[in-house]
Amino acid sequence: MKQARTFFGLLIMIFLAVPILFGIIWAVGFTQAFVSEKTLATLPGEVIAEVPGLLEGMMQAARDEGSDMDYDTRAWLNAMAAAGTAPKQLMRETGLDDWLERELRGSLAEIGRIMNGRSSARSVWLDMRPLKAALAHPAMTAWLARVLENLPACSEGESEAWARALAREGNYESLPPCRPAAAAPGDTAALAAAIRERIGRDIPDRVNMLEDAHFPRRNFNVARTVDSFAYLLFLIPALFIFLGAVIGGRGWPGFFRWSGVATMTGGGLVLALSSLAKGIVPWAMRVGPMDYRYSSHWMHWNEAFAEHAGSLAQVISRHFISPVVTVAGGVCIVGLLLFAFSFTFTRGEAARPQAPAA
Numbered sequence: 001m002k003q004a005r006t007f008f009g010l011l012i013m014i015f016l017a018v019p020i021l022f023g024i025i026w027a028v029g030f031t032q033a034f035v036s037e038k039t040l041a042t043l044p045g046e047v048i049a050e051v052p053g054l055l056e057g058m059m060q061a062a063r064d065e066g067s068d069m070d071y072d073t074r075a076w077l078n079a080m081a082a083a084g085t086a087p088k089q090l091m092r093e094t095g096l097d098d099w100l101e102r103e104l105r106g107s108l109a110e111i112g113r114i115m116n117g118r119s120s121a122r123s124v125w126l127d128m129r130p131l132k133a134a135l136a137h138p139a140m141t142a143w144l145a146r147v148l149e150n151l152p153a154c155s156e157g158e159s160e161a162w163a164r165a166l167a168r169e170g171n172y173e174s175l176p177p178c179r180p181a182a183a184a185p186g187d188t189a190a191l192a193a194a195i196r197e198r199i200g201r202d203i204p205d206r207v208n209m210l211e212d213a214h215f216p217r218r219n220f221n222v223a224r225t226v227d228s229f230a231y232l233l234f235l236i237p238a239l240f241i242f243l244g245a246v247i248g249g250r251g252w253p254g255f256f257r258w259s260g261v262a263t264m265t266g267g268g269l270v271l272a273l274s275s276l277a278k279g280i281v282p283w284a285m286r287v288g289p290m291d292y293r294y295s296s297h298w299m300h301w302n303e304a305f306a307e308h309a310g311s312l313a314q315v316i317s318r319h320f321i322s323p324v325v326t327v328a329g330g331v332c333i334v335g336l337l338l339f340a341f342s343f344t345f346t347r348g349e350a351a352r353p354q355a356p357a358a
Helices: 002-035 037-061 071-082 087-094 096-115 129-135 138-149 156-166 189-202 222-232 235-248 251-287 303-320 322-351
Strands: 125-127 206-208
Touching: 002 222, 002 235, 002 251, 002 303, 002 322, 037 071, 037 087, 037 096, 037 303, 071 138, 087 096, 087 138, 096 125, 096 129, 096 222, 129 189, 138 189, 156 189, 235 251, 251 303, 251 322, 303 322
Parallel strands: none
Antiparallel strands: 125 206
16 A cells, blocks of 8 residues: 555656646746846847847858858858948947947836836837938948849849839848849949838837737836746646645655655756756857767857857846746755755654553
8 A cells, every 4th residue: 555655656746746847947937037127128238239249150151151051141141241341330330239229228128117017007119210210321221232232143033023022012031132133233322222211111110119018007016926926836736746745755754755855856857957058058059060960950150150149148048047047946945945844753753752561
């Protein structure tokens, strides 16, 4: 009977309690990251700071003829590299850098304050006019013209694809990497201006970033409420841990010992995996090409691209993996306390005076 109870208790812990606890820890950690005011305020700026270097690394990687990068992407990146202006310099000259830093980052920070109850719910408008002005800047037009000049001439079918895109019948994602026949080398400024005007017409002057959000019209801490509901999810694995400990453990010492071990196991697995992911993802991005048969999946990233990709991965992992590590660490502490508490019952039973023998 005891062996059967132990067996069924182990089944509940291994196949129900620990896996559910494992998933809940990840869910709570990611939830904290998504609603964190710090994440909304700082993550966009940190990501934006890495984008120019990442694009420069991609342009250098495009020069590797042995990579798996598709022809269209390689052609566009090579044309951008031949234009002679670094992405960071172009963003600074056109004012795009200022728009990303002030408007976008400021709007996201305001959303974070609303979600954390430090500001009343209202419409948060993102001013797109500075973005349109940056795209209409002469430096942007000149750079786009140079990019087009460095592309090969289009065939008849490719020129038709360009015409459809400019006539709003296509999309820019499917543009062929070539220069339309109507734009001769050295005479691409008009085409660049048409592209710039076409893009500008599609961008509204302002965007309400909370248009479909339904917040109470007062200071309401949405983040704290979401966190509270997220922590309530721990009741699900707690129920299965309780059931497994009642069946498998014998008496209070066994109950707390089983509960502590199961809790530490679930938290420890997440802690190990999240800590490993936090360190190994940026490292793997920096390693770049591997010398084995599956190295093509890395697209033969050169050191510049791998370095910036690793930095970007490190920024994202710091904001989204760190809360998971914190939650997993707290769960491990709870499990350790439960396990330690089980020995108080053991000592109490050992110190209990024994009845004298008859």
